[in-house]
Amino acid sequence: MTLGNTGPRIALMQPYLFPYIGYFQLIASVDQFVFFDDCKFRKNSWINRNRLLVHGRPVYFTLPLVASSSSTAIQNMACEPAQAARTQEQLVKTMLINYPAGEHRDVAIDLIRSVFSGPVSSISQLAESSVKMTARLLGINRDWGRSSLIDYDRSLSGPDRVIDICQSVGASEYWNAVGGKALYESDCFTASGISLRFSEPVLRTYRQGSTDHFVAGLSILDALARVGAECTSGLVQVGRQ
Numbered sequence: 001m002t003l004g005n006t007g008p009r010i011a012l013m014q015p016y017l018f019p020y021i022g023y024f025q026l027i028a029s030v031d032q033f034v035f036f037d038d039c040k041f042r043k044n045s046w047i048n049r050n051r052l053l054v055h056g057r058p059v060y061f062t063l064p065l066v067a068s069s070s071s072t073a074i075q076n077m078a079c080e081p082a083q084a085a086r087t088q089e090q091l092v093k094t095m096l097i098n099y100p101a102g103e104h105r106d107v108a109i110d111l112i113r114s115v116f117s118g119p120v121s122s123i124s125q126l127a128e129s130s131v132k133m134t135a136r137l138l139g140i141n142r143d144w145g146r147s148s149l150i151d152y153d154r155s156l157s158g159p160d161r162v163i164d165i166c167q168s169v170g171a172s173e174y175w176n177a178v179g180g181k182a183l184y185e186s187d188c189f190t191a192s193g194i195s196l197r198f199s200e201p202v203l204r205t206y207r208q209g210s211t212d213h214f215v216a217g218l219s220i221l222d223a224l225a226r227v228g229a230e231c232t233s234g235l236v237q238v239g240r241q
Contacts, residue, residue, distance in 0.1 A: 007170035008032045011199070012147065012162060013177070014039065014074060015127035016046040017063060018115075018134065018219040022177070022201030024236045027131075028140055029199050030175050034165065035131075037075040037124045038148040047074060048123045050219035052091075054098050056211045058218060061094065063087045065123055075124040075148050084120040088112060091221075099225040100209060108225035111137060134220055138233040145169065159184050163192045173197055204235050 008031035015035045016023060027033045041047060049062040064087075066078040091112050099105045115133055119125045132144060152161070152168040162184070166174050173195040176184060181198055189196040203216040206227050223232040 007172040008143070009173040009175060009197075010034055010145075010166060010169060010171040011175040012036045012165060014042075014045070014047055015124055015131060016050070017048055017123070017127045018050050018112075018130045018221050019046060020050070020201075020217050021203060021220060021223060021232075021235055022199070022217070023131070024135065024138065024140065024220065025201055026175060026177055026199040027135060027142060028236055029197075030142070030173075032143040032145060032169065032171075034145040034147055034150070034169070035124070035128050036147045037128070038073045038146075038154070040070070041068070041072050041074045041077045041123075047127060048077075048079075050221075051217075052094055052098070052219055052222055053208060053211065053215060054094060056209070058215050061087070061091055061219075063123065063126070073148075075122060075146075077123045079120060079123050079126065081120050084116055084126065088116040095221075095225060104228040105225045107137070107229055108221045111224065112221070134224075137224075137229050138236055140233075140236070159188050163189060163194065166194050167192060175199055177201075202238055204238055206231065206235065 010032045011026050011030045012034045013036055015037060048065055049060050051058040051060050063079055064083045068077060092109055095105055095109050115130045118129050147165060150165055150168050152164045156164050171194060174189060175197045178198045178200045184196055186196040205214045206223060208214060208226055223235060
């Protein structure tokens with residue numbers, strides 16, 4: 001099959017909780033962003049945790065989830081409202097203690113409270129909300145989708161599964177985080193009429209208080225609290241492919 005499809009550029013990614021700037025650079029590179037919510041949940045991933053600076057050092061914050069089997073899909077990973085409420089309190093407290101007072105800190109705190117005020121029965125819902133609300137705050141408007149709502153062949157795995165999802169939504173380009181270069185070969189996508197592209201994160205420095213060494217790859221909440229939504233949007237757009 002020859003390339004010539006004029007369909008949307010899409011990215012497929014697991015929903016992450018307040019992900020880092022590179023995640024939003026991937027979103028900014030496409031027309032449609034699909035949350036890969038019907039793949040297996042991976043422990044110790046970014047799905048239910050991320051990092052903020054505490055006393056100048058990166059420290060994880062984690063939303064505890066209800067125990068489940070290793071084959072449980074992300075969309076079915078439950079979280080208890082009480083645990084979600086405690087996680088919100090901990091995040092706000094971390095902001096109040098470790099980030100300077102001012103309007104920028106309030107932007108991050110308001111975002112946290114808005115996200116946790118919505119549905120919290122599953123990590124998929126909560127993480128998806130954290131991405132969508134942050135994107136809206138940064139002025140990024142995209143078509144959103146969920147793999148669980150797409151009619152594709154779920155017996156497939158690996159690149160074949162991704163290609164089938166792309167074909168099901170009529171995509172002309174598939175964008176993946178640069179870490180996927182070891183997983184996907186362009187020939188497989190080209191044979192299906194789809195261009196394979198990779199988003200290389202561009203993590204520009206910004207002020208992080210009195211810290212001498214810049215810590216890259218923190219939750220987007222760090223940038224929002226330090227430099228505000230407008231500057232954070234600029235940090236995202238600089239990596240747009």
